[in-house]
Every structure is written in C-alpha cells, then in structure tokens.
Amino acid sequence: MAKERAERGERRDRADREEKDSEFIDKLVHINRVAKVVKGGKRFGFAALVVVGDQKGRVGFGHGKAREVPEAVRKATEGAKRALIRVPLREGRTLHHDVNGRWGAGKVTLRTAPPGTGIIAGGPMRAVFESLGMADVVAKSTGSSNPYNMVRATIDALKKQTSPRMVANRRGKKVSDVLRRGGDAAAVAE
Numbered sequence: 001m002a003k004e005r006a007e008r009g010e011r012r013d014r015a016d017r018e019e020k021d022s023e024f025i026d027k028l029v030h031i032n033r034v035a036k037v038v039k040g041g042k043r044f045g046f047a048a049l050v051v052v053g054d055q056k057g058r059v060g061f062g063h064g065k066a067r068e069v070p071e072a073v074r075k076a077t078e079g080a081k082r083a084l085i086r087v088p089l090r091e092g093r094t095l096h097h098d099v100n101g102r103w104g105a106g107k108v109t110l111r112t113a114p115p116g117t118g119i120i121a122g123g124p125m126r127a128v129f130e131s132l133g134m135a136d137v138v139a140k141s142t143g144s145s146n147p148y149n150m151v152r153a154t155i156d157a158l159k160k161q162t163s164p165r166m167v168a169n170r171r172g173k174k175v176s177d178v179l180r181r182g183g184d185a186a187a188v189a190e
Contacts, residue, residue, distance in 0.1 A: 026052045026077050027127040029061075030147040031069060048072040049147055051124075052080035053131025057092075059158070060084035061128070061151050085155065088163035093135035096164070101157025106149030110157050111138040124150040132158070 030049040035042045046069045053059040060083040064075025090096045095112045102108075108125060113136040119129045121139035124147040129137055141150055168178045 023054050024052050024081065025055060025131060026050050026080065027131055028073060029124050029127050029151060031072070043067075046072045048076040049124075049151065050076035050080050051127045051131045051151065052077060052084070053128075053133065055131065055133030057089050057133060058084045058086050059128055059132040059155070061155060063148070085159060087132060087158045087161055088166065089132075089134060090163075092133070094137055095134075095161055097161070099157045099160050101153040101155070101160065103152035103156055104146075104149045105144035106141070106146060106153040107143040108150065108153045108157055109140045109142070110154070112136075113138050122150075123147070125154050127151075128154045128158075 028048060028050055032047040032049075034045050034047070036045065037043075045065060045067055047063060047065045048069065049061065049063045050073060051059065051061045060080045062076045062079025062081075062083060064072045064077075064079060066072040066075060088096060090112070093115065095110060098109070098111045100107065100109050113120070115136060117136040117138065119126055119134065119137055119139075121129055121137065122141055125139050125141060128151060129139070139154070141153075144150070164175050164178050168175045171178070
C-alpha cells in the first residue's frame with residue numbers, strides 16, 4: 001500500500017517536473033566535435049552550448065560534454081536551467097537602457113529599439129534574445145566571434161540591466177521621482 005502511494009507520488013513529481021520544464025525553450029547554439037586518437041582509431045567527443053529561457057524575462061546558458069550529441073545537449077540544458085538570471089524588460093519587449101558587455105576578448109553592445117524593429121543581432125546573441133522573450137533590440141558584437149565568449153558577454157551585459165523600480169529602491173525614492181525628466185530644476189522653478 002505504502003509502495004503504491006510512493007510510486008504515485010513519484011509519478012506526480014515526474015509529471016510536475018516535465019510540466020515545469022515545458023515552460024522553458026532551449027536553443028542549441030553550438031556543437032564542437034573533438035577527436036582523441038587512440039590505438040584502435042579515433043574516439044569522438046562532443047561539447048554542446050545551449051541557451052534556455054522562458055520568454056518572460058529569464059534566460060541562462062550551459063555547456064555539456066559527452067560521447068554522444070544528445071547526452072551533451074541534455075547536460076548543457078540542465079546546466080542552463082540551474083544558471084537562470086532574471087532580466088528587467090521595458091514593456092516586456094526591449095531593454096531599459098543601452099549597455100555594454102564583455103567576456104574575454106568578446107565584446108557586445110546592446111541598444112534599446114522602438115516597437116517593430118525586431119531582433120537585429122548575430123547568431124549566438126539572437127538565441128539569447130529569443131529565449132529571453134525580447135522583441136526589439138539592436139546588438140553589435142566586436143572582438144571575438146567565439147560563440148562561448150559571445151553568449152557570456154551578452155549575459156554579462158544583461159546582468160547590468162536595471163529598471164526604474166530597481167534604481168528607485170536603491171536610492172530610496174519613488175519610481176515617479178526617478179522617471180521625472182528635468183529633475184529638481186523643474187521643482188525649484190515652481
């Protein structure tokens with residue numbers, strides 16, 4: 001009796017886990033094949049770089065290595081889900097402000113864009129923005145075109161992104177005070 005209940009609970013846990021996983025979309029960015037020469041010939045291994053996001057402001061990346069491609073992708077996906085970050089988006093579609101990111105020799109510049117612009121970015125950065133759920137952004141990559149460095153530099157830039165609410169909390173003010181243009185000069189003139 002207790003064993004049946006445990007099995008039912010285990011099945012329910014598995015179903016909940018699959019349902020939770022279904023909210024994420026994963027994009028395979030890069031697969032690297034390496035060969036090790038051994039006595040009998042060559043032994044191949046694979047490394048996968050995967051970006052995972054919920055298209056509602058959370059994104060993460062991971063990489064995994066294995067002898068088979070599906071196993072490497074699975075490991076990378078699990079690593080990406082463990083390393084999710086939340087990014088504040090303006091109107092759920094673009095950045096609040098322009099920002100630069102860097103990782104090693106990879107440098108990226110991310111700029112806000114008006115509605116209808118779309119995602120103007122190269123391969124690995126595009127995967128990050130699509131997983132994040134961003135609709136309008138202009139991005140430029142300079143320096144290294146290595147997909148690992150580009151993804152890490154993009155994530156670095158997204159970590160620097162702040163919203164007016166975050167700035168207001170940090171400064172102990174109201175959001176309307178932070179957003180008001182002209183600052184205190186307008187208040188003094190009145």
